[in-house]
Amino acid sequence: MSLTLSGLCVEVQGFRLKDISFQVEQGKCLVIVGPSGAGKTLLLDTIAGVYTPKKGTILLAGRDITRARPEERNLGYLPQNLALFPHLSVLDNILFGARARKIPLEKARARVKELAELLRIEHLLDRPSPLTLSGGEKQRVALARALLVEPSVILLDEPFSALDNFIKRELIFYLKEVFSTLKNTVIHVTHDLQEAFLLADILGVMLEGRLEQVGPREEICYRPHTLGVARLFAGSNIFHGHIVEINPGTVVVKTFRGLTLELPSKEDFRLGQRVVFGISPREIMIIRPGRPLRAKVQVNVLPAQVVSILDSYGSHLVFLQLEDSGEKAELEIPSYVFRDLSLNPGSMVEVCFKKDYLWVLPEE
CATH class of the missing domain: 2.40.50.100 (RNA polymerase II/Efflux pump adaptor protein, barrel-sandwich hybrid domain)
Known part of the structure; x- marks a missing residue:
């Protein structure tokens, strides 16, 4: 489904997102790049329903979800810290969202089997805790949990920031393949320009709470609208x-x-x-x-x-x-x-x- 933000303004503890507007079509990946403290995570949290904007609208396939409860938005969210539960098995971690959304257990288990095969984690499902997993394995388990509820849009908050470059490169290529297969609409935030260029269908640049520019990668790199955007590439x-x-x-x-x-x-x-x-x-x-x-x-x-x-x-x-x-x-x-x-x-x-x-x- 498409996601459209229009004139979104948010203020949390003195930090502001100012007049954020963009549209992501079904099956496309918008990557928003910017330094730490630019407001990227706050933007994802607002889309997910953690915060309510002061102004503006969020439309999901034309439906206004600006003030809908998080569970009513049908979004998948992969936070930066992954939020895996150490006291639950890998299988139960993946199933956690199904229980919250009241998806029948039989249907949820069938979906886990499909996702585990797609993400190549079948051999991990019996692990009693995610603590024994590698960084890349944890990423894929957390992604399976986010995808289990068949979300309309996937939100990714710097999912590769804690990984070494070798694992990161492998996962970026694999993630692109997975989202292409599932036709997911994706909003991915990062501070890594290489990561952004590898994944993005559309690229956005966020600086100090403003989305300075959104558009094709070539346009942003070679035709920046502001000096702040230009400094990233020059x-x-x-x-x-x-x-x-x-x-x-x-x-x-x-x-x-x-x-x-x-x-x-x-x-x-x-x-x-x-x-x-x-x-x-x-x-x-x-x-x-x-x-x-x-x-x-x-x-x-x-x-x-x-x-x-x-x-x-x-x-x-x-x-x-x-x-x-x-x-x-x-x-x-x-x-x-x-x-x-x-x-x-x-x-x-x-x-x-x-x-x-x-x-x-x-x-x-």
Whole structure:
């Protein structure tokens, strides 16, 4: 079922969610990413019915559930701490929600069998306590409990935050497969950008109680609406300057240190206006000598010197000083590409700031 929030405002112990609005269609996954303290868990608790909003509405398939009791909402909730009961067996932990919803035991047991097979936890059902389970096994048991009641929407609160990277990666891929099979509508909150990009059909960014932007992943990464959203993806590649030229669909900007770039623009900018602009470290390209350049990378080509290099496991971060302006920039290169470039601190290179992936905003 679809879930729609309109103008939701919530206040709990002095913290506010402000004017939250979005829609998630049946079978889609909305991932809301943001730092700790942004209000992500408060948002899930409000959708689940723990808190009542001061303003706004929550619609589930068009039905107003804004003030419905939690048990009337038909939602599944996987909290960050999983909330498994150590005194109950694994089977009884999964069945717990069925008793609360008054689902007949025979039907509930049949559903447990289906879910255990889907989640590959059949061998765990006889365990007398979840305390003996691994982190990944606990996640799947808690998920089975949430899915048992056949919820219209699944709410996931940082479900992988306590797992190591190897288990997390495996579970993310598996979870995507499970939700695709069951056609669940999912709202998942996290502070992990990689996790968000792997799971999201729609991505949202929450900062200080506001949902700053919701939309396709590419749009949020490359066309941020606010500087707060842009900072999540640009690394150190954020520059301040002013507009020196306006052309159809593009603007030319110049920083106060003299860096000049051509950027795409759909905004109502004016000459001389102060702006902030930037680019993802993954969208700055090192030009290889002697190779023909595509039209898209024949603008914004600049000489630079390598200042330092960091191995980031699977990719390398290369920190540059742009020769003409002295501005600093950061780029990320896949390790297999890096090995072919023979880069070292002090190396001189030419780099291209890919025009189509630069963003520009009015200075706040």
